Amino acid sequence: MTDTDLSRPAPATGGAVVIADPGPLGLAAFAMTTFVLSCVNAGLLNVGVESVVAGLALFYGGTAQFVAGLWEFRQGNTFGATAFTSFGAFWLAFWGLAHFFTPTAGLPASDVNHALGVFLLGWTIFTAYMVVPSLRTTAAIAAVFVALTLTFLFLALGKFDDSSSLTKVGGWLGLLTALLAWYASFAGVTNATWKRIVLPVWPLA
Secondary structure: OOOOOOOOOOOOOOOOOOOOOHHHHHHHHHHHOOOOOOOOOOOOOOOOHHOOHHHHHHHHHHHHHHHHHHHHHHHEEEEHHHHHHHHHHHHHHHHHHHHHHOOOOOHHHHHHHHHHHHHHHHHHHHHHHHHHHHHHHHHHHHHHHHHHHHHHHHHHHHHHOHHHHHHHHHHHHHHHHHHHHHHHHHHHHHHHHHHHOOOOOOOOO
């Protein structure tokens, strides 16, 4: 398996400290927080309960995933480190927006949506170029990044156009992304625990 396989077992080398693979934790934290927020975006939950996501965004999707990214640096996994620390920071930023973003009174709603659209567009660009290195990991991981790119794209378009329909499409794509990430996490922790391939992730390199 390659250096960029997020579901790989931690290697045991002579005399070296063995560090557990942080990939399944990072994927699980990302999946659950994405799942709950996407339920709101897809219209399955009332938008008024969006603050429910804040706790997950701060402690699980944010902090736990960020820490997983730091451990990926220790593992020498550049892809995993970049992905997990970045998306951990995304969820921390989401928490910050939920708590501290108070648009100036009288500011047109279109300006607020445009600003949020630019924020989401930036994450669309980042996720899109991360698709390229993901193609050297596993099909399970690559599928997460492709689905996430589309999720961010539709959410950004929804803000730019002030379109609830586009936002709902982004929500449903987010639910798909969460399920794919959960599978990759499930495969990673199960295969590492059973010490054999129980659930395939289909290595691409």
